[in-house]
Amino acid sequence: MKPFILASGSVIRAEMLRNAGVPLETIVARVDEGSIKSALLSEGAPARDIADALAEMKARRVASKNPEALVLGADQVLVCEGKLFDKPDTIDAARTQLRTLRGKTHELLSATVIVEDGAPVWRHIGRAQLMMRPFSDAFLENYLQTHAEDLFTTVGAYKLEANGSQLFTRVQGDYFSVLGLPLLEILGFLRTRGICQE
Amino acid sequence: MKPFILASGSVIRAEMLRNAGVPLETIVARVDEGSIKSALLSEGAPARDIADALAEMKARRVASKNPEALVLGADQVLVCEGKLFDKPDTIDAARTQLRTLRGKTHELLSATVIVEDGAPVWRHIGRAQLMMRPFSDAFLENYLQTHAEDLFTTVGAYKLEANGSQLFTRVQGDYFSVLGLPLLEILGFLRTRGICQE
Numbered sequence: 433m434k435p436f437i438l439a440s441g442s443v444i445r446a447e448m449l450r451n452a453g454v455p456l457e458t459i460v461a462r463v464d465e466g467s468i469k470s471a472l473l474s475e476g477a478p479a480r481d482i483a484d485a486l487a488e489m490k491a492r493r494v495a496s497k498n499p500e501a502l503v504l505g506a507d508q509v510l511v512c513e514g515k516l517f518d519k520p521d522t523i524d525a526a527r528t529q530l531r532t533l534r535g536k537t538h539e540l541l542s543a544t545v546i547v548e549d550g551a552p553v554w555r556h557i558g559r560a561q562l563m564m565r566p567f568s569d570a571f572l573e574n575y576l577q578t579h580a581e582d583l584f585t586t587v588g589a590y591k592l593e594a595n596g597s598q599l600f601t602r603v604q605g606d607y608f609s610v611l612g613l614p615l616l617e618i619l620g621f622l623r624t625r626g627i628c629q630e
Numbered sequence: 631m632k633p634f635i636l637a638s639g640s641v642i643r644a645e646m647l648r649n650a651g652v653p654l655e656t657i658v659a660r661v662d663e664g665s666i667k668s669a670l671l672s673e674g675a676p677a678r679d680i681a682d683a684l685a686e687m688k689a690r691r692v693a694s695k696n697p698e699a700l701v702l703g704a705d706q707v708l709v710c711e712g713k714l715f716d717k718p719d720t721i722d723a724a725r726t727q728l729r730t731l732r733g734k735t736h737e738l739l740s741a742t743v744i745v746e747d748g749a750p751v752w753r754h755i756g757r758a759q760l761m762m763r764p765f766s767d768a769f770l771e772n773y774l775q776t777h778a779e780d781l782f783t784t785v786g787a788y789k790l791e792a793n794g795s796q797l798f799t800r801v802q803g804d805y806f807s808v809l810g811l812p813l814l815e816i817l818g819f820l821r822t823r824g825i826c827q828e
Contacts, residue, residue, distance in 0.1 A: 453776075629796075
């Protein structure tokens with residue numbers, strides 16, 4: 433059985449896989465996401481292609497130094513009315529973003545690529561649609577203050593499993609993809625490779 | 631603002647509400663679920679009516695001793711091919727149940743009733759459909775041994791957020807209802823009563 437590496441520093445991604453009994457090591461991929469994203473956007477690439485390309489790049493980067501392993505790269509993007517949103521990096525950016533998303537439905541795409549022997553051998557994009565309620569400005573200010581530490585670690589400035597549930601009236605599609613990985617599909621692949629039991 | 635009581639001993643139900651910022655107290659309702667269920671089943675009541683009746687009974691029981699509060703009662707049932715499943719109480723019962731569900735789709739119904747001033751003022755049933763994969767007997771034995779402590783606390787002998795993900799190929803519908811409460815709908819009601827911020 434080959435070693436399995438998660439090329440991501442995300443705590444919840446590692447936790448989801450470990451809870452499912454997947455033996456893994458995590459190595460954070462050093463990739464300049466911002467410039468890759470800008471380049472692809474300027475070429476007019478659709479959101480799913482951008483997420484997929486970033487997931488592949490992270491997996492390849494870690495795999496190049498760990499050629500004996502299966503390496504999983506992941507990327508999540510948020511799309512609302514055709515526009516791609518990034519992780520906010522200040523409270524003001526989080527406020528602006530949440531005001532823009534308020535009262536609308538956005539989509540989260542969770543791209544995953546698994547690389548083996550220097551090439552992708554499996555890829556999947558999970559999707560979820562989230563309806564954000566028309567919350568008040570008072571609610572928003574309270575939310576920004578209470579959850580300041582979590583605002584900058586996710587593309588949506590929320591964690592649905594923790595503070596985010598108050599933002600939404602409805603969540604459809606793959607819940608695991610909201611958390612950051614299309615888990616059930618990944619486990620299906622890992623079973624074909626003997627990393628999980630059939 | 632009235633006090634809000636969760637009439638359930640479920641750790642995850644309390645955690646979901648607390649994570650969403652809902653101030654609450656928990657009081658376990660003493661209700662003879664088994665005999666109520668048997669009586670309703672012998673009358674030919676559908677699964678959703680049974681779950682709803684049990685949720686209401688739990689809320690009423692706790693509300694009768696706490697008349698000043700809003701009290702939430704909850705019940706979850708599992709239905710597969712028209713048959714209702716109970717929490718297994720032995721390893722053998724869990725094995726038989728998981729073998730019966732294996733390779734099939736079942737439905738989880740999460741009923742919630744809120745009682746105020748002695749009468750129900752809100753009710754909702756959340757639904758999710760789960761496709762269980764055709765896992766091997768070897769996988770099943772390993773699963774039963776590894777997760778023995780969790781087998782008897784849920785109607786399905788799994789916790790999707792922990793050990794259960796290896797059992798499934800697909801989960802559709804309301805993920806929060808899989809965990810045990812239709813959370814987003816409950817928060818919507820609590821906002822209309824000032825217990826959560828609009």
